[in-house]
Amino acid sequence: MQSQDVAPRPTPASDPVVDVEQAEAALVEHYPRLVRIAYLVLPPGLGRGRRVMTAHALAQRALPRGRAASPVIPAQANGRDGDPGYAFVRLRVLRAALEAGGKRRGLPKRSQLPPLLPQVWGLKLFPRSGGADELALDQQLSALSGPARAAYVLRGLEKLPDGDVRRILTEAGAADADAALRAADRVPARYELLSSPEFDACSLQARPTDLMRRRQHTKAALAAAVAIAVCGALVALPGDGWGPDGAAAPVYAQNPAAEAALDPGRLVRVTGTAWESAARTDFSAWPARGDLVDDDGLLRRALAVWARPGEKVRLSFTPGTQTGGPAGPPQLLYAGTVDNARVVILYDGLRIARYAEPKDGTAGAALDFARVDGASGAEAAAIVLDRADGNVRYLTAPWVKKAAERDLMKPGAGAMDLTVTDGITSPLASPATRAGACTSWNVLQLTDDTGTHVLSDLGELVPARLTTGRPAKEKDATGSQALHAWAPYACSLGAVRSQGVRSVNAWQFAEQELPDGSGTGDWACTRAETWRGDGSRTLAQFHTPGGAYGAVVAKAEGGPACGPRDPHVLAGVLWKSEGGHWYLLAAGSRDTASIRATGGISGSAQGHVLAVRAKEGAQAELEGTLEDGRSISGLR
Structure with a gap:
């Protein structure tokens, strides 16, 4: 069940034979990363706005022709490590990005044309701004050729050795992979910056297009329409002509406030x-x-x-x-x-x-x-003052008595005190801009008269509050039990970065004895609440004994599941035992009276857990019945 943030080794074939279903699953799961790779490799001369749209277009066109449905119940996941589907779509994205920056000979290729889709009329979309370090790296990468940028990205973002980088570049169409690697050597190895919001083409800000030009074009079109309308209206007007302007205010009235x-x-x-x-x-x-x-x-x-x-x-x-x-x-x-x-x-x-x-x-x-409307207490305890070199400094509330840093993935390691001067903390490592494998997740721990609170930098001005416990009974993620409950699921916080998150609650809703007798698996639900009320994100995760990470087995965007309004959840996963047998495992919250699986896997059980023998790749639908008789469906 362990998930590692290390890219898979490429398969030797230039176009590996991958099932469409497998490629689609990889594309959906790793879409933000693939778009980031395309954005970094595309020529900077396109401009930030067109690079964004082109990067999305290239990622969306990475699938081969044909269509297949993804399994309703996901199989036991290993991240990108060893996933041929991911290697396949990454190669296609790289090939298209390099082609987009190549020289035109005759008619332009499809990747060299402005993308037909996606399109947003009247707005310019571009990534959020980073700091001076990100700007300097962007300028250095812009001086490289497309293959050299691709080499730098594969080294830094994908953590691939030079041999694999050379093979992928060759398969993607680079004429001289060795020259690309030598050129990439000239840029300092600031690989952690590649995960910055500066290069995240999925977390965007919007500005209007050229308003003056739009206005001129609109005026020209309106003038023609008005002229026709006026000519027709004048024929029908009475002798008195146009009426007064009525209560209309002056066009450029000043606003004292x-x-x-x-x-x-x-x-x-x-x-x-x-x-x-x-x-x-x-x-x-x-x-x-x-x-x-x-x-x-x-x-x-x-x-x-x-x-x-x-x-x-x-x-x-x-x-x-x-x-x-x-x-x-x-x-x-x-x-x-x-x-x-x-x-x-x-x-x-x-x-x-x-x-x-x-x-x-x-x-x-x-x-x-x-x-930050409605923020109080721990939610109004800190503001991000500065991010630099992978670190973050906070300005803390005047009622904060003590600040410390701790690694959420190492609950037994204790907290390291931070120096606070005029409310400003000394720098601590930020997970918001980290690149590479998720091996730690550093959080801010603040103490005031009401107790101790844990906050996480998620790439925004205000850190998110971390809590544990059944919905509507959450408490701060402090104390040994709460910290141990969060440890396997800390890396899942990366899925809600830059989403306007107010708080994240981790709740263990079930335990299940594994069919092969290897121990007990834990089912947890992490729900991120946003400042705007809607847009919440719920992840159901499964953690097996000895695993460092919980595996995300189901997601839900919005909706009340696993929240205070509906503290119920049902999720399942295809799990492979040490003996090589596949099972459908499913669990619901404690008040689940029964679970039933239909479709490619059939089975039922009384109580809130289910284990049924299955075949690899089988599909199933989950339905549960609560103790009060209400039906619930499994998260997808």
Whole structure:
């Protein structure tokens, strides 16, 4: 059941014979990674927006012709390691990306044309902005040839040795794989940056297309239509002609509230002791901190960029977060120097906005948003101040007494204290930008008057709170039992990065004796709740004795399953015993009275667990009956 984040070795054939069903399953499971590979390899001259669309198009065209359905109950998974389906679609994506950057001879090839699909009218989509390190790497990679970029990506992102890289490049159509490897050697091996949001073409931000050009084209089309309409209307108008404008306001009326919101002198500033008598422990009780809180020039620039971000401003926001200017003067939480940047953090009651600019100018300024409405207590205990070199620093709430770092995958290792200076923690390793195998997951542990809380960086401004326990009875993931419950499932947090996640709860809903007598398997449900209310993500996972990781066996986007409104779950997996026999294992929450499997596998059992002999690749549907008589279906 162990899942490793190491790419499989390529098969020797240039086009390995892979079942369409297997290729489709690999494409669906690893789609974000394949799109990231295509985005990194495509020529930078396309521009970020077209690279995004082209990367998605190449990944979606990686399947061979034909169609087959994926199994309803997934087989025991080993990640990408040894998966010929993944190796097959990765090779096709690489081949198409290299072809897109090749020289045109005669008519352009399909991959060299703008993609017909996907298309988004009226918007430009591009990845979120990273830091100075990501920008420098992007510039260095842009100077390489397509095969050299592919070599760097296969080395760094896929963790492949040079022999395998050379073979894959040759199969993908590179003329000189050795030259590509030598060229890739000239770029520093900052492989951890390849997993940055800067190169994630699946987590996007949207901006309008050229509004002036759109307006000119629209006006031209409307003018022709209006001319025809006016000519016809004038024929029918009475002698008095056009009527008055009525109650229409002037076109460019000024908004006093909006103007006041841009005045640094009107920023809300809270004193350092206000939180002690505040009715709520939320962001409104945070004091203004930092060495630049009196720099009116910096504050004015931050407010102006918030209201009118320029074309060159790197803008990012969590899903469901509005990016418009503040309705009134926001609250200042921080303004200070962080490494080589000046940073301003503002709060308007609903959102956190972080503005950053270089110390030596304003070129490359960035503006990030996060939705935080209703945050209090542990949810309002920390804000990401800075990410650099794979580390993250937090600005903590004034009521935080102690900060520490711990590895969620090593519950017995203890926590390492962090230094906190004026609310700013010393750097700790961030899992949000890590590349390669998931061998650790470092989290922030904060202690205040209400207890200890565990928070995880998921690539957003506000870390997500981690909890354990049956839905509606969750508690912070602290204490030995809670930490051991989270350990096998820590790496699954990577599936909800940059999704606007507010909290994640891990809940062990069943235990099951394995049919071969090798021990007990654990069934757990991890549910991520978002700040916007909808968009929750539920993962059912199965963990066998001795395995480092839980295997994701079912997913659900949205819906109440495994949450406070519906604390029930049913999931299954095809499992292979040490003796080589295949079984369908299924489990439901404790109040499941019976389980039934239909389709390619037939069987039933009273109680909340089921084990039935099966064949490899068999398909089945799961249905359960709760103790109150209600029916539930298995997560897919």
